[in-house]
Amino acid sequence: MDQNKKQGTWFWNPNNFLPGVSIDCVVIGFDLNQLHILLLKMKDAELWLLPGGFVQKDEDMDSAASRILKERTGIKLPYLKQFHTFGNLNRRENNPVNNSDSPMAVQFKEMLPWLEQRFISTGYLSLVDMRNSKPTPDYLSDSCTWIPLESLHKLIYDHNMIVDKALEQIRNQINYLPIGFSLLPEKFTMKEYQVLYEEILKKKLDRANFQKKILKLGFLDRHEKQLKGGAHKAPYLYAFNKDKYNELLEKGIGYLS
Amino acid sequence: MDQNKKQGTWFWNPNNFLPGVSIDCVVIGFDLNQLHILLLKMKDAELWLLPGGFVQKDEDMDSAASRILKERTGIKLPYLKQFHTFGNLNRRENNPVNNSDSPMAVQFKEMLPWLEQRFISTGYLSLVDMRNSKPTPDYLSDSCTWIPLESLHKLIYDHNMIVDKALEQIRNQINYLPIGFSLLPEKFTMKEYQVLYEEILKKKLDRANFQKKILKLGFLDRHEKQLKGGAHKAPYLYAFNKDKYNELLEKGIGYLS
Numbered sequence: 001m002d003q004n005k006k007q008g009t010w011f012w013n014p015n016n017f018l019p020g021v022s023i024d025c026v027v028i029g030f031d032l033n034q035l036h037i038l039l040l041k042m043k044d045a046e047l048w049l050l051p052g053g054f055v056q057k058d059e060d061m062d063s064a065a066s067r068i069l070k071e072r073t074g075i076k077l078p079y080l081k082q083f084h085t086f087g088n089l090n091r092r093e094n095n096p097v098n099n100s101d102s103p104m105a106v107q108f109k110e111m112l113p114w115l116e117q118r119f120i121s122t123g124y125l126s127l128v129d130m131r132n133s134k135p136t137p138d139y140l141s142d143s144c145t146w147i148p149l150e151s152l153h154k155l156i157y158d159h160n161m162i163v164d165k166a167l168e169q170i171r172n173q174i175n176y177l178p179i180g181f182s183l184l185p186e187k188f189t190m191k192e193y194q195v196l197y198e199e200i201l202k203k204k205l206d207r208a209n210f211q212k213k214i215l216k217l218g219f220l221d222r223h224e225k226q227l228k229g230g231a232h233k234a235p236y237l238y239a240f241n242k243d244k245y246n247e248l249l250e251k252g253i254g255y256l257s
Numbered sequence: 258m259d260q261n262k263k264q265g266t267w268f269w270n271p272n273n274f275l276p277g278v279s280i281d282c283v284v285i286g287f288d289l290n291q292l293h294i295l296l297l298k299m300k301d302a303e304l305w306l307l308p309g310g311f312v313q314k315d316e317d318m319d320s321a322a323s324r325i326l327k328e329r330t331g332i333k334l335p336y337l338k339q340f341h342t343f344g345n346l347n348r349r350e351n352n353p354v355n356n357s358d359s360p361m362a363v364q365f366k367e368m369l370p371w372l373e374q375r376f377i378s379t380g381y382l383s384l385v386d387m388r389n390s391k392p393t394p395d396y397l398s399d400s401c402t403w404i405p406l407e408s409l410h411k412l413i414y415d416h417n418m419i420v421d422k423a424l425e426q427i428r429n430q431i432n433y434l435p436i437g438f439s440l441l442p443e444k445f446t447m448k449e450y451q452v453l454y455e456e457i458l459k460k461k462l463d464r465a466n467f468q469k470k471i472l473k474l475g476f477l478d479r480h481e482k483q484l485k486g487g488a489h490k491a492p493y494l495y496a497f498n499k500d501k502y503n504e505l506l507e508k509g510i511g512y513l514s
Contacts, residue, residue: 020277021344021377061344061377085342085379087278087318120278120318120379122342172506176429249429 017054022121023061024052024159025069025080026166029130029146030183032192035199036146037163038073038128038135039155043142045102049156050163051144052121065124073144074136079127079182083169084162087120091158104140123162125169127182170200175217176249181240187223189235190214219245274311279378280318281309281416282326282337283423286387286403287440289449292456293403294420295330295385295392296412300399302359306413307420308401309378322381330401331393336384336439340426341419344377348415361397380419382426384439427457432474433506438497444480446492447471476502 010016027038027050039048053068055061062082070076097105098116109116130146137144147153149167154160170177179200180193194210214220221241225234267273284295284307296305310325312318319339327333354362355373366373387403394401404410406424411417427434436457437450451467471477478498482491 018277018375018377020275055344055377057375058346060346061342064344082342085318085339087312087321087379089315089317118275118314120275120312122344122377172433173430 016056018057020119021061022052022054022119023065023068023124024050024086024121024162025065025073025124025126026050026083026163027069027073027075027078027126027128028149028166028170028183029128029133030196030199031130032184032195035149036130037149037152038075038133039145039147040072040137040141041143041145042097042100042102042156043104043140045100045105047096047100047102047105047156048153050159061122065122069124069126072138072141075126075128075133078133079178080124083123083125084165085120085122086158086162086165088158089118091121091161092118096156121162123166125166125177127177127179129183129185131185167200174200178240178242178245180220181242181245184240187237187239189226189237191235193220193238217248219248273313275314277376278318279309279311279376280322280325280381281307281343281378281419282322282330282381282383283307283340283420284326284330284332284335284383284385285406285423285427285440286385286390287453287456288387289441289452292406293387294406294409295332295390296402296404297329297394297398298400298402299354299357299359299413300361300397302357302362304353304357304359304362304413305410307416318379322379326381326383329395329398332383332385332390335390336435337381340380340382341422342377342379343415343419343422345415346375348378348418349375353413378419380423382423382434384434384436386440386442388442424457431457435497435499435502437477438499438502441497444494444496446483446494448492450477450495474505476505 029036029038038051040051041048051069051072053064053072055064056067059067062080065080065082066077069078069080095116098109100106135144135146149163152160152163155163170179174197179196180188183196184192190211191207193214194205194207197210198205219241220238223237223239226237227234286293286295295308297308298305308326308329310321310329312321313324316324319337322337322339323334326335326337352373355366357363392401392403406420409417409420412420427436431454436453437445440453441449447468448464450471451462451464454467455462476498477495480494480496483494484491
């Protein structure tokens, strides 16, 4: 959708969107040290939220998720898959947008009265190489910022719960999701991969066991050594082999791992 | 909802339901030999479908799924979790309900004109001990029947795709989902558990490796021997330990397995 269409009356006309359903994106990044999440701050208000939006009547839901993420954060074509749909009755209780007199919140309420009605939201998980991302806030937001997950504050609606559910799924499907492929640079050391696992699982892992387990899965290719410092101590670099990974998915990686 | 409410004008009034969203249940059973799926046949029509329905405006989505499953099949309180939301634009193309002149299809079209509009559907996976289930068709259906997955025929809408996606998730989360707990009798032999895995993964598994892998996960308790035939050959019985399983989920079963 072009910017005119988005800012014009088209965007504010509920007839252009599927009723009852929204999309919220949990965008996760890793700086080789900590997990981060990409958040928007609503214009002129102290309200933080996940990048989200509605499904146009003429688009697939998955396309809607890509479009929303691109429009609201500038991030294009990352790993993006739906992970859960949130449909509790009370999910938008204590709606801070209703209590805010920021111009944006007022505009929301006036232009989209159906925002005050119940809708369910499908959560999409996006895994992004944050060092190559350039988050850009849209015209509804003051900022679009990577926040370390450890310092995550209160978000609007049930967005904290949506984040928790996404992290739970990453934890439980850690070998099944292409986390290394999406969150790390193209080539990485086993140590960097291990830190990523440790951050997700929230515990220290044994180095030798980790390496054995991961290599056994068979979807990492070993490349040249990382040439830094003494060559005899240099660690090998690894890269994610997408074909082998997809082959494993076909066979049922849950059992094989 | 009582039967009067369900069959009366209340049920046919779209104002009582969340617009844009339906629920479809993929109910899987196992007879110690083959996987089965529970299907409804629409009254007076050769149309087979998943048990499904709509979300009432005053209920949580998860409660809606339990209610729908109970109303349409008689099955109460099984393992039931959402697994994916289907939102493709063309998901209800070639809508056989529109081309059917069965009284039920005509009633559907007349009473719920919004059924012809686009809606997304959240799929729920239910795992049922089929030997203890008594499927009962509702008043919209001729029958409610366990069909072996291998002989699954063409279903309405995108229901075959919903089934395929459910099976893909079971395959990839085979240790993560409580399949043994839900699909097997309370106590079972390692051989029975292995056949279940083989049916899901669609391949033969090595007996010794399987036993080692499964016992290492730590969520099976060994009980007495199954007393049949010569006692020295009798296999041990196992049962699923729910506490240990939940503990593993907390820790991240995806990595541990």
